[in-house]
Every structure is written in C-alpha cells, then in structure tokens.
Amino acid sequence: MSVVQKLGNVDRRIIFLLIALAVIIPLVFNISFMEHPTPIVQVIFDKIESLPEGSKVLLPFDYGPSTAPELEPMATAVTRHCCKKNHKMYIMALWPTGQAQALRIIENVIEEEFPDKVYGTDYVHLGYKAGGYGLINTILADLKKMYTTDAPGTHIDDIAMMSDIQNLRDFAFICNFSAGFPGLKEWVQFAGDPGDIPVAGGTTAVSAPLLYPYYPRQMLGMMGGLKGAAEYEAALVHQYPEYEFVYQRAIAIMGPQAIAHLVIIIFIIIGNITFFIEKKRQKKIG
Amino acid sequence: MYALQVWIGALLTLMIFSFLYKDNPFYKFAEHLFVGVSAAYWMVVGVWGTMVPNMLAKIHPPLVRNILPALANAEPEYHYIIPCIFGILLLTRLINPIAWLSRWALAFIIGYTAGVRFSRYLQSDFVGQIKSTLIPIVAVNDSGFSIGMTFSHVVLIVGVVCGLIYFFFSKEHKGAFGAASRVGIYILMVTFGASFGYTVMARISLLIGRMSFLGEWIGMILGWFS
Numbered sequence: 001m002s003v004v005q006k007l008g009n010v011d012r013r014i015i016f017l018l019i020a021l022a023v024i025i026p027l028v029f030n031i032s033f034m035e036h037p038t039p040i041v042q043v044i045f046d047k048i049e050s051l052p053e054g055s056k057v058l059l060p061f062d063y064g065p066s067t068a069p070e071l072e073p074m075a076t077a078v079t080r081h082c083c084k085k086n087h088k089m090y091i092m093a094l095w096p097t098g099q100a101q102a103l104r105i106i107e108n109v110i111e112e113e114f115p116d117k118v119y120g121t122d123y124v125h126l127g128y129k130a131g132g133y134g135l136i137n138t139i140l141a142d143l144k145k146m147y148t149t150d151a152p153g154t155h156i157d158d159i160a161m162m163s164d165i166q167n168l169r170d171f172a173f174i175c176n177f178s179a180g181f182p183g184l185k186e187w188v189q190f191a192g193d194p195g196d197i198p199v200a201g202g203t204t205a206v207s208a209p210l211l212y213p214y215y216p217r218q219m220l221g222m223m224g225g226l227k228g229a230a231e232y233e234a235a236l237v238h239q240y241p242e243y244e245f246v247y248q249r250a251i252a253i254m255g256p257q258a259i260a261h262l263v264i265i266i267f268i269i270i271g272n273i274t275f276f277i278e279k280k281r282q283k284k285i286g
Numbered sequence: 287m288y289a290l291q292v293w294i295g296a297l298l299t300l301m302i303f304s305f306l307y308k309d310n311p312f313y314k315f316a317e318h319l320f321v322g323v324s325a326a327y328w329m330v331v332g333v334w335g336t337m338v339p340n341m342l343a344k345i346h347p348p349l350v351r352n353i354l355p356a357l358a359n360a361e362p363e364y365h366y367i368i369p370c371i372f373g374i375l376l377l378t379r380l381i382n383p384i385a386w387l388s389r390w391a392l393a394f395i396i397g398y399t400a401g402v403r404f405s406r407y408l409q410s411d412f413v414g415q416i417k418s419t420l421i422p423i424v425a426v427n428d429s430g431f432s433i434g435m436t437f438s439h440v441v442l443i444v445g446v447v448c449g450l451i452y453f454f455f456s457k458e459h460k461g462a463f464g465a466a467s468r469v470g471i472y473i474l475m476v477t478f479g480a481s482f483g484y485t486v487m488a489r490i491s492l493l494i495g496r497m498s499f500l501g502e503w504i505g506m507i508l509g510w511f512s
Contacts, residue, residue: 016306023490023497069495070488096331130336137402148357149339155356189410205488209481217418218410225484226491253494260490 004281008274015267022263023256032255035234043221044200045235047173048078053086055172056165060187061105063179064097067204072101073250074202074229075177077236079105083114084240088161089123090171092147094135094182099128099151120159127151132182136190140168169195176201184211188219202228230254289506296503299496341370419446445473 025031037045048057059079063071082089091106093099102125110117117123126147129135138146143165144156156162164170168191176199178184184201188211192199198220203211205225215222223232229250237243301316343350343357344366351358372391379388423443425435451463452470459467 013307019490019493020497023494027494027497027501066492069498070491096328096335128335130340133406134398134402148360149354153354153356158356189406193406193410193414205484205491208484209477213415213418214410218414225487227487253491253498256494256497257487257490260493261487264486264490 004274004277007270008278018263019260022260026256026259030252030255031259032252033258035230035251035254037231037235037238040215040221041223041228041231042235043216044078044175044223045081045232045239047198047200047220048081048085048087048175049239051085051087051172055085055087056090056161056170057082057087058090058092058168058171058174059102060174060176060178061091061093061098061102062095062183063101063177063204064095065101067179068101069253070204070226070229071177071179071202072104073226073248073253074223074232075101075105076109076249077229077232078175078177078202079109080113080243081236083110083117083122086122090126090161090165091123092126093128094132094186095179096128099125103151120154121161124159124161125151133186133190136168136182136186140191140195143167143170167195168197171197173197174199174201178202178207179204180207183207184219184222185214188214193218202232226250226253226257292499292503292506296500299500303496341366345370419443444469449473 051057059075059082061075079089089110091102093102106123106125110123119125127150129146131138131146135146144162147156149155150159168174174187174191174197176184176187178187178201184199184203184207187199187201191197199218200220200222202223203225205227208222208224208228211219211222211224223229230248230253233243233248233250237248298316298319301312304310305313338350339354339357343354343360344363347358347360347362372394375387375391377388378384419442421439421442423436423439425432425439427435448466448470450470451466452459452474454467457463
C-alpha cells in the first residue's frame with residue numbers, strides 16, 4: 001500500500017487518540033489564547049452594562065447537564081455581570097433540568113461571590129414550568145397566571161421583587177441560555193417580536209447557525225457556543241480588571257478547543273489531498 | 287459523598303469512551319444504565335414538575351398541603367379537569383379497542399400547536415426575515431460611506447435572492463437564472479460548511495468538559511496519595 005493509500009485509510013482509533021491528546025495536552029499545560037469579543041457578543045455586554053442599576057433582567061435557563069460545558073460558562077459570566085451592575089435577576093427555566101442548572105449558578109456565583117445579594121429582593125428563582133412556547137405565550141400577557149410560587153414554594157405575592165411584575169413586558173432585557181427546543185428561537189418568536197422586548201442569549205454551537213438570521217433586528221445578540229462564552233468573559237475582564245485573576249472557564253477551555261480544531265483541519269486537508277491523488281491515479285489506470 | 291459521585295461519574299465516562307476501541311459489556315452496561323435512569327428521571331420530573339402543581343394543586347389544593355403549602359389555600363380551578371381528561375384520553379392509545387379516543391387529544395394538540403406557531407412563524411420567520419433583508423445596498427454610517435458594511439449588505443441580499451432562486455423550480459435553471467441558482471448553491475454550501483464547523487466545535491467542547499472532569503478525578507486520586 002502506498003503512503004497516500006495508507007494516509008487515506010488511517011484507522012479511526014488513531015484519529016480518536018490524536019484528538020484526545022490534542023485536548024489533554026493543552027488542558028494539562030494550561031494553554032490558552034487571548035479572546036476578543038465580536039460585535040454580536042459585545043452588544044449583549046453593552047446592553048447589560050448600559051441598563052440603569054436595578055433593572056429587571058429575566059434569565060431563563062433552558063439547558064441540561066449534557067450541554068453545561070458550553071452554556072454554564074456564559075451563564076456564569078452573564079450572572080456575574082448582572083450582579084456587578086446590581087440588576088434584579090429573575091431566574092426561570094423552560095427545561096426541567098434548567099432549574100437545577102440555575103441553582104448551580106445561584107450557589108456558585110450569586111451566593112458565593114455576592115453574599116450581600118438578598119433572595120427575594122435582588123434575585124428570585126421562579127423554577128421550571130411545563131409548556132415551552134405555550135408558557136412564553138401565556139406569561140407575555142400574565143406571568144402570575146402560570147407562576148403562583150417560586151421554586152422553593154413561596155407564594156409569588158409574598159416575594160417583594162415580584163410585586164411590580166405583571167408580564168414579560170415589565171422586563172428590561174431577556175437573556176436566555178438555551179440548548180435547543182424550547183429555547184432562544186422561541187423567546188424571539190413568542191416574547192421578543194410580539195412584545196417588543198430586547199432578547200439575546202447564548203446557545204450551543206449546534207444551534208447557533210439557525211439563529212443568525214434573527215440578528216440584529218429580532219435578536220439583540222448571541223453567544224454561540226464556547227467561543228461566545230469566552231468572548232463574553234473577555235469583555236467582562238476588560239471592563240472589570242479584578243476578574244483577570246478569577247478563573248474564566250471558557251477562555252481556559254478555548255485553548256484545547258483551538259488545538260483540537262487545528263488537528264481536525266489537518267486531517268481534513270490530508271483526506272482531501274489523498275482523495276484527489278487517488279482519483280488522479282485511478283483515472284490514469286482507467 | 288462528593289468523592290463517590292466523582293468516582294461513579296468517572297467510571298461511567300470511561301465505560302462509554304471504551305466504545306471508541308470496540309463494543310464491549312462495560313459500554314453496554316453504562317448505556318443501559320443511562321437509558322433506565324433517564325426514563326425514571328423524566329417520569330419523576332413529569333409527576334412533581336407538572337402533575338402535582340398543575341393538576342392536583344389546581345383541582346384540589348388541600349391535597350398538596352404538605353408539598354406546596356403556599357398553594358394549599360387557593361381556590362380550586364375545576365376547569366383543569368378538562369386537560370386532565372385529555373391526558374387520560376392520550377393514554378388510551380395503549381389500549382387497542384379504545385385507541386381511537388386518543389385522536390381527540392391529539393387533534394387538540396395539533397390544532398393548538400398549528401394555530402399558535404402559524405402566526406408566530408409568519409410574523410418572525412417570514413415577514414420578519416423579509417424586513418431584515420430590506421437593507422440599503424450602499425451602507426452609510428456616521429463617518430460616511432462604509433465599504434465593510436456595504437460589502438456585508440451586498441453579500442446578504444445576493445445570498446438571500448440566489449438561495450431562493452435555487453429553490454424556484456417553476457422555471458428551468460438556464461442562462462442568467464441558472465447562474466444565479468449556481469451562486470445560490472455555493473451560498474448554501476458555505477452555510478452547510480459553517481454549520482458543520484459549529485457542530486464540530488460543540489462536540490469538542492463537550493469532549494473537553496468530560497476530559498476536564500476526568501482530570502478532576504485523577505487529581506483527587508493523586509491527592510489521596512500525596
């Protein structure tokens with residue numbers, strides 16, 4: 001077998017091993033690269049930064065543990081930013097697993113880094129409600145029709161920061177973290193467009209291409225996958241230099257990400273070269 | 287307790303990864319365990335997340351006094367019996383002689399979904415997208431003519447028009463029309479390539495997440511020995 005044929009028929013387990021090494025080595029040696037926010041991410045940062053202190057921000061958590069590696073870093077960064085700006089955070093979930101993911105952010109970010117934040121005054125966890133886009137449709141008109149208690153079970157009328165919330169139009173901004181359906185697309189279709197509410201968010205990289213058509217008119221901005229999360233973290237560090245020494249997960253993981261992508265690109269190039277050489281050889285024989 | 291969770295997670299991760307070498311009983315065990323736990327988890331979520339607060343607490347609030355005390359004193363809302371009946375009708379699909387009853391519930395679901403989504407899709411995905419394409423070919427910003435924005439707008443308009451032309455099958459794709467259709471194909475190919483690239487990024491991100499977790503597990507083991 002010639003070298004070209006051997007390269008074209010590499011055992012896939014060797015490819016798996018090389019990808020694994022491309023991920024493990026940068027993780028072990030903490031290889032990372034500088035990130036710069038692109039306009040589509042910067043606009044989300046600028047929106048939260050420009051909102052007056054105490055603005056009402058809705059943070060729907062529509063993802064589960066399987067997509068947490070991509071979405072948790074951006075959820076962490078955005079929640080941190082909202083806390084820094086003293087915005088009032090209304091946390092909810094269209095996914096059942098989103099409720100637990102939101103709890104992780106509350107425990108690891110709000111309670112740990114901002115212990116002065118008071119539940120019920122600065123943030124509230126409304127929890128999961130079934131219904132998907134039907135739920136969004138309903139709470140656009142009347143939020144308390146669906147949310148009679150918060151996640152821990154307190155009656156909604158007993159929560160101070162819910163007193164002046166009637167529906168979604170009372171929120172200054174909706175920043176969604178979504179892994180699929182229902183998610184950011186549904187928030188744009190059922191809340192942003194009919195309610196004229198600024199909607200933005202972060203999605204998994206798989207969903208990102210489907211949402212670009214909504215930018216910028218119907219969707220303010222979007223953090224697409226881990227890259228989007230890293231860009232938001234970079235914007236946060238640039239604005240608040242004290243976070244330079246806080247572990248930024250997405251920026252740290254982008255190093256292995258970039259190197260793994262490079263390995264895949266090399267394999268694609270090798271595959272194409274061997275394909276065309278083999279095709280030419282077959283033509284000569286034929 | 288946390289150490290036990292990490293050990294179980296790490297061992298199951300390695301069992302799943304073992305499939306990359308070849309299929310084996312460890313992989314099969316982990317896969318079956320995942321399916322079983324997922325089914326049970328979603329059933330529990332369905333009961334406590336939907337049926338208890340949205341059915342029991344609405345129809346007979348005193349029933350949830352020990353679970354959701356905030357709702358126990360609410361007025362009963364008996365109209366929730368209607369979706370309860372529809373839910374039971376759906377389950378008749380499993381009983382052959384009366385499976386036809388489930389069609390009523392399905393009809394309601396399909397009708398509602400079509401009605402709600404039809405108007406939103408028309409507004410956001412049809413009219414909204416047409417509006418977003420109606421942009422000036424020559425872009426001007428605060429500092430005057432912007433070549434970057436102009437190029438961007440031209441690519442967007444040409445891409446949308448040529449992409450739509452490709453899917454117009456009422457006219458033969460010949461001449462200028464055929465050329466525009468060909469440009470449309472290339473635009474679509476670029477889109478598919480970008481979509482593929484994003485998908486690769488997503489999968490690698492998840493792999494890095496798992497590797498990071500395994501690193502935490504190995505760190506824990508090394509910590510015990512040091």
